[in-house]
Amino acid sequence: MVLFDHAALGRLRQAGPVHRVESEAGIPFWMVTRWDEARQVLTEPSLSKRQPVDGLPPALRAAMSTQMLLQDPPVHTRLRKLVSAAFTARRIAELEPRIVLLTDRLLDGLTDGDLIDGLAFPLPFEVICELLGIPADERGPFRAWSNTIILGEFGTDAFTLAIESIVDYLRELLDRKRADRSDDLLGALVGAESADVLSSDELVSMAILLLVAGHETTVNLIGNAVYLLCRWPAQKQRLLDDPALVPVAVEETLRLAGPSATTTYRVTTSPLTVGGTTIPAGEQVLVSLLSANRDESRFTAPDDFDLNRHDGGHLAFGHGIHFCLGAPLARLEARVALTRLLARFPETHLAVPPEELRWRTGLLMHGLLELPVHLSATPGR
Template structure:
């Protein structure tokens, strides 16, 4: 089988949807060369994607990926292990990352949002990513973990290097080393002076005699910092882009705020913040969508494509703000379903409610937009708007 080479094409990065639509029609499971040079099988149809995300024969053990091994201090988290380790880790983290703790953040999220909008007021034009979509979730996750918000720019720099494309490979070891050192120092400090924050809770959590090891603890902080803001940055940025590219959507949502919960689900489906799943490894030969994937192969589920599958979503290429049946895969599926999904939804609801209320005449300030490199994250590098 020929290996698809399109993933590094700038035109594909700008708009991958037509290519994915063609693949869903003509060959929904394809071998493709990733930007880092690794070959992987891409799963593009909804039904196949949903099954693959829950298939125990597709292992999440990242150490099995050629060239994919990472420092032990950041590789022992829930996204990188299989049961029974995954079951234990998720249980321990869920004990502190509770619905009550998330809902209790609402007043503070509203306050942070108001402060950011205050900072934008009076300016003719801003970059909505820099001024709003990024600082809101990074400040929330930093406060949730008990991390000084003054360090958020460092996290953004490290995160960009770690999740973006292959052109950042030379910078990746330095960014990873710096982030690990920071996390370990933070854990040591919080162990000495615990507080009422998620990190202190993770340090102290135990289930009978079970608790997080040092590597599991630093890995979990690493995961929460990156996943805890990357998804929401791009949910807010992509959602704003979807609304502003068709004025009728913006006006309809302003006129009927009750549509916001379903609109956010539609943003997640139509232009979700995560393009592909993280690596899975076939532990045996298996058939996906009529194609046999060999043992040892890397498999990536293309969430962005599955969520535009016409077989599952009528009018998949249309934005339907009141779509009632919307079982999208933007937060994954199965045992690895995103633990932070309720927090991302809460932040997005507060963000869009207040943004539309404060700046009802918000307009795009340019059509020449660039999307972030790499195929893991789907998000804009910037979104210039007129206030």
């Protein structure tokens, strides 16, 4: 699919900044492929994030109708304010010792094999579950539910069942937290519901968003970063020689192989001109983050993984009022994971040829299904 094909995206960028395309399901939309136009669209107030929910099954309607990502101001502003305190720089910094401890525990049990399963998934998943207050012995089904929601096709039986399952579980958990208020993020949101600041459906939608988006992005970020370091051994050696460059490696991963392929849809409420093309009212618009972050007019040698890059400013976490709330947490988790992994297993390298790796193909996420690695053997040539 063109959304994940860098060569195809490059051809589209050369042809123009905006293109009318169709999804695999035959749904037409306008895709923005260049950096300047992407920034314009991401901050355009006339574009709406609201999506139709009429006719959806009850669980899907509860999950989507009030979800923060699908709201415009002032509703979006109110919802975002309720959770923003949990993701301040100070609050995230306080989590670092716990993230280091969880990372080291995972590395203690890590062996040659799939790094996604061994590190990239369990680290952010455990962190977000602890932050939200999901009991450790109740977390088992969430990986399957989350994968189905992220990778599945909207409206299929499997997708709907996953949504229904996660909605049912969270409603039951939130009932318990109403009866016995907990000192965690879900407990705080239950308090907002009690104060009539948050409706019941908004509470469930927020919980789903925080749980799924709160770890899926970081799974891809960690996996993609290790993949790039394995593909660019000279850059990996620079990190081994100077671990202070790890934050730079995280940002370059975000630019070159960001964890999200696209934004969520926006809808034109009136005709909108982008890059010389006028998009009529009532049309779906999607920003290709992968394409914008490799725009030749914005970045020098955009297809290179370069720890000496000086032209930053990627859009991997979006831009404007919908900028990813969890970006500081994702960055911290990735920095800790890379630092501890390279210190423990400096000779980590791919266990299979790159062309044999399988990438996720859902609309939003950009990451590997598995990342087979050898941890300490002499790197293959």
